[in-house]
Amino acid sequence: MLVGKRVLLGLTGGIAAYKGPALVRALTAAGAEVRVVTTQAAERFVTPMSLQAVSGHPVASDLFDPAFEHDIGHIELARWPDIILVAPATASFLARTRHGLCADLLGTVLCATTAPVVIAPAMNTQMWLHRPVQENVRALASWEGYHIVSPDSGELACREVGAGRLPDPPVLLDAIVEALGVRRNTALAGRRVLVTAGPTREPLDPVRFLSNHSSGKMGFAFAAEAASMGAHVTLIAGPVALATPRDVERIDVVCAQEMFDAVMARASTTDIVVKAAAVADWRPAAPTDQKKKKVEGTLTVEFERTQDILATLGAMTDNRPILVGFAAETENIEAYARGKITAKNLDYIVANQVGGPRSTFGADDAEVLLIAREGVATGIGPAAKHQVARTVLELVAAETQS
Numbered sequence: 001m002l003v004g005k006r007v008l009l010g011l012t013g014g015i016a017a018y019k020g021p022a023l024v025r026a027l028t029a030a031g032a033e034v035r036v037v038t039t040q041a042a043e044r045f046v047t048p049m050s051l052q053a054v055s056g057h058p059v060a061s062d063l064f065d066p067a068f069e070h071d072i073g074h075i076e077l078a079r080w081p082d083i084i085l086v087a088p089a090t091a092s093f094l095a096r097t098r099h100g101l102c103a104d105l106l107g108t109v110l111c112a113t114t115a116p117v118v119i120a121p122a123m124n125t126q127m128w129l130h131r132p133v134q135e136n137v138r139a140l141a142s143w144e145g146y147h148i149v150s151p152d153s154g155e156l157a158c159r160e161v162g163a164g165r166l167p168d169p170p171v172l173l174d175a176i177v178e179a180l181g182v183r184r185n186t187a188l189a190g191r192r193v194l195v196t197a198g199p200t201r202e203p204l205d206p207v208r209f210l211s212n213h214s215s216g217k218m219g220f221a222f223a224a225e226a227a228s229m230g231a232h233v234t235l236i237a238g239p240v241a242l243a244t245p246r247d248v249e250r251i252d253v254v255c256a257q258e259m260f261d262a263v264m265a266r267a268s269t270t271d272i273v274v275k276a277a278a279v280a281d282w283r284p285a286a287p288t289d290q291k292k293k294k295v296e297g298t299l300t301v302e303f304e305r306t307q308d309i310l311a312t313l314g315a316m317t318d319n320r321p322i323l324v325g326f327a328a329e330t331e332n333i334e335a336y337a338r339g340k341i342t343a344k345n346l347d348y349i350v351a352n353q354v355g356g357p358r359s360t361f362g363a364d365d366a367e368v369l370l371i372a373r374e375g376v377a378t379g380i381g382p383a384a385k386h387q388v389a390r391t392v393l394e395l396v397a398a399e400t401q402s
């Protein structure tokens with residue numbers, strides 16, 4: 001939804017500033033690159049360190065911070081974003097902004113930018129209703145390029161009930177999309193897309209398992225992008241620490257057999273399956289109910305094959321969905337990937353490199369080869385996984401219009 005968009009998030013000193021890291025995560029999950037600027041008061045509610053960790057960029061509040069000015073000066077920062085979101089915006093911030101005060105870094109950036117600005121006020125109800133605050137909001141809303149997101153009503157941190165809550169991230173994301181005038185992509189409108197993501201865990205005993213390095217980021221990016229293109233998306237996820245994308249139904253599974261059951265139960269009512277999960281090919285043949293105690297010497301474990309979910313889908317004779325498989329290879333990428341298209345009867349395969357310095361595991365970016373059954377191969381990336389996912393889905397959607 002916000003793939004490739006640069007969002008500058010301004011946090012001011014209200015209690016809702018503690019939601020800043022979650023907001024950064026929601027923005028990045030939607031594909032945006034995010035930089036954060038705080039006011040000094042905001043730093044009382046949320047630490048620059050946590051905002052830096054989630055945004056991947058240094059965070060500053062001081063206009064005269066030599067390190068930050070060296071990294072990206074305030075004028076360059078004002079030119080950088082496609083859009084600025086200030087959330088939460090305090091009553092004091094609204095007053096300063098209305099009068100063009102450049103008292104801090106955020107105020108200066110706002111004075112120097114030409115990007116659209118979305119402001120989400122959040123405060124105590126009486127403050128929100130206070131006449132000067134309402135006048136400031138009305139004035140800012142009338143400015144060209146300025147958009148106000150009204151606060152939600154509900155129980156506030158001050159224990160009062162009324163208007164003043166910071167709206168949840170999906171509402172703020174919608175406001176950004178609208179302010180940017182991003183055209184909604186409806187290439188998958190009405191189609192049912194099933195995505196698998198992450199690793200599986202195959203138990204050896206109640207405390208140990210066989211797994212792999214898959215982070216789930218690629219599959220989650222596919223689910224998010226398919227949903228933003230209008231699809232009904234079901235995401236079957238192995239054990240990963242990722243937030244569920246918007247408008248996506250998520251089913252958590254642990255082992256390959258659970259993933260098999262969850263996929264096959266939905267296969268014949270699905271239009272497109274994106275099989276990004278790194279499913280274990282083997283599992284311990286005889287997992288024990290009790291923890292295995294250590295013994296001297298070596299341990300030999302017997303493994304048995306798991307069922308190949310993708311090959312089972314490929315063998316379907318009725319209502320077989322369009323199948324997009326993945327090939328994670330350490331060498332001979334294209335040749336091995338083409339072999340899997342035939343062996344598993346796929347429509348497409350997304351081939352990528354694992355292992356070594358260009359490994360895709362855990363990274364935010366990827367470089368892939370999308371190979372169609374007919375033999376056409378399209379190189380995509382290096383680019384953000386969200387961008388890669390969107391490009392793959394657009395190609396698949398265009399070629400498989402029902």
Ligand code: CTP
Nearest residue numbers: 275276277279306307308309310325326327328
């Ligand atoms: N896959 C699956 N079920 C399995 C194993 C793999 O559905 N039990 C799917 C993966 O989700 C992926 C594709 O098959 O979309 C390719 O998986 P990969 O492990 O790269 O290939 P394999 O067929 O297992 O072959 P190899 O391990 O020899 O590369």
